[in-house]
Amino acid sequence: MAYPADYRYTKEHEWLKVEGNTGTVGITDHAQESLGDIVFVELPKVGTELTAGKTLGTVESVKAVSDIFAPASGTVTEVNEALNTSPEQVNKDAHGAWMVKVKLKDPSEANRLLSAADYEKYVAAEGGH
Amino acid sequence: MSSETVAATPRKTALNPVHRQMGAKMVDFNGWDMPVEYPPVGGLMKEHLAVRNGVGVFDVSHMGDIRIAGPQALAAVQHITMNDAAGMAIGQCRYSAMLYPQGTFVDDVIVHRMGDDDYMLVINAGTREKDVSWVTENTRQFDCKAENLSDNYTQIAIQGPKGVNTLQKLTDADLSQVKFYWFTHGTVCGLPNILIARTGYTAEDGFEIYVPTDEPTSARVWYAVMEAGKEFGIVPCGLGARNTLRLEGRLPLYGHEISDSINVWEAGLERFLKMEKGDFTGRAALERAKADGIKRTLVGLESVDRGIPRDGYKVLDLKGKEIGYVTSGSYAPFLKKNIALAYVPMEHSAIGSEVAVEIRNQPVKCKVIPTPFYKRPKKQS
CATH class of the missing domain: 2.40.30.110 (Aminomethyltransferase beta-barrel domains)
Structure with a gap:
């Protein structure tokens, strides 16, 4: 699976796509793969203030519960409600199945995150033991 | 999940290399290195549905087996279990449980009557050592021998409505003659005298077979089952699907629905409790618990x-x-x-x-x- 080069990534396996002041957030293909069949996604309400590194929601597979961490700080402007009824979209297309859109407090926060190449290396090292 | 027997080095079943080869995601389950799901060929959801609609195959070799044989074997089984083993025919299985004197659970078991004075209890992986010493200790007063056979078998469960069609291709035993919760012996994949029980933990029809525990034989039988089930869409199933299947069927799991602090009445398993059969370990406490109110x-x-x-x-x-x-x-x-x-x-x-x-x-x-x-x-x- 190719990790889009225009996204940034966290070590907790979220992705962030920045366009101007808007950040779009999802979880990575590696995350969906290690979770397995995703059956539940819980997302914050529009207007929620997010702090980088803090929990923004939860994703659950049949077996596991996993927190989603905010890759950057900002205010939630849009939530992908379709995931309430079709959480399996995350398995099918993790890099397309976005979770929230955020009005970023400071778009340059994204620079602290991993590039696609670095994330790929990170995942390979993590899975290589 | 109970963690009482988590060992430093997880134990492996004879099928461990097969699971790895099939791309299973492995987890530590009560000290055993076991497949939780097989993402490349199944995935939990697909595995679960295969068992409900077709057939799935599980490695359940981590389960334990204790044989109780000798002139007083029946009396010993009656003493340590709550269901009535007296009416069992040779070839019959019965769900039961071993209780502490407090009426709480040592473990739930399936009792198999193997012969006249010969019984086998199939026990849980997480409670193996505890069960073996419990049985040994509590049958000592009877003229019989308790023997731990847990390491003698690779136990493979073939579960689902197409399980019978799958296994029938590999054995000379007439499976249509084996009713649910009965067993027989037959040749399986050319191996003589294999125990074939129509039991399982999926709330579905199916079989559990007990084959020799060496790696090549175990692997050969596993792949033969996979091949035989191909036309029915067979998938290998891990502990993840095993858990969701048993949950849908309300089958208890030790350390969850039953434990050393939960009694039979609370667990709602009184269908398998035969107070009238005579005395057994736990009976008096259960009588008191009932009188006190649940x-x-x-x-x-x-x-x-x-x-x-x-x-x-x-x-x-x-x-x-x-x-x-x-x-x-x-x-x-x-x-x-x-x-x-x-x-x-x-x-x-x-x-x-x-x-x-x-x-x-x-x-x-x-x-x-x-x-x-x-x-x-x-x-x-």
């Missing part, structure tokens, strides 16, 4: 609001007061809803009662629904 009971829950109740979550009443806990909970792949088993006080146990389960500090409304959540369609092959 205070909590195991119920089935379904989420009304969004949220998946999971093992260990608190159960609240609608005012927010803690009243019980979830023993097992999950998204149910066949039923496509979020279900749980939970202990609640009697007054909250009626079908239709509304309670809440605390999920990430939020009460999520659930209602009590009938169990088993899933019952297989009646059809004899």
Whole structure:
């Protein structure tokens, strides 16, 4: 699976796509793969203030519960409600199945995150033991 | 999950290399390195549905087996288990449990009557050592021998409505003559005298076979089963699907629905408790517990609001007061809803009662629904 080069990534396996002041957030293909069949996604309400590194929601597979961490700080402007009824979209297309859109407090926060190449290396090292 | 026997180096079944070769995701389960699911060929959801609709194959070699044989074998079995073994025919299996004197669970077991004075108890992986010493200790007064056969078998479960068609291709035994919860012996994959039991832990029809434990033989049988089941869409299934399948069928798991602090009445297993058979370990305490009144009971829950109740979550009443806990909970792949088993006080146990389960500090409304959540369609092959 190719990790889009225009996204940034966290070590907790979220992705962030920045366009101007808007950040779009999802979880990575590696995350969906290690979770397995995703059956539940819980997302914050529009207007929620997010702090980088803090929990923004939860994703659950049949077996596991996993927190989603905010890759950057900002205010939630849009939530992908379709995931309430079709959480399996995350398995099918993790890099397309976005979770929230955020009005970023400071778009340059994204620079602290991993590039696609670095994330790929990170995942390979993590899975290589 | 009980962690009492987690060893530094996890134990492996003879099929361990096969699981790895098939791309299984491995986990430590009670000290055993076991497949939880097989993402490349199945994945939990697909595995679960294969068993409900077709056939799936499981490695359950981590289960244990204890043979009790000798002139007083029956008396010994009667003494240490709660169901009545007296009426069993040779070739019959019976679900039962071993109890502590307090009427709580040592383990649940399947009793197999192998011969005149010859019984085999199939026990859980997580309680193997404890069970073996319990049985040894508590049958000492009888003229019989308790023998741990746990390492003698690779135990393979072939489960689902097409399990019978799958296994029939590999054996000379006429499986149509083996009723549910009976067993026979036959040649399987050219191996003589293999124990073939129509048992399982999936709330589905199916078989469990006990083959020699060496790696090449185990692998050969596994792949033969895979090949025989190909036309029915067979998939290898891990512990993940095993858990959701048994949960839909309300089959108890040690350390969850049953334990050393839960008694038979609470667990709702009195169908397998034969108080009238005579004395046995735990009986007196159960009599007292009944006279004192049962205070909590195991119920089935379904989420009304969004949220998946999971093992260990608190159960609240609608005012927010803690009243019980979830023993097992999950998204149910066949039923496509979020279900749980939970202990609640009697007054909250009626079908239709509304309670809440605390999920990430939020009460999520659930209602009590009938169990088993899933019952297989009646059809004899």
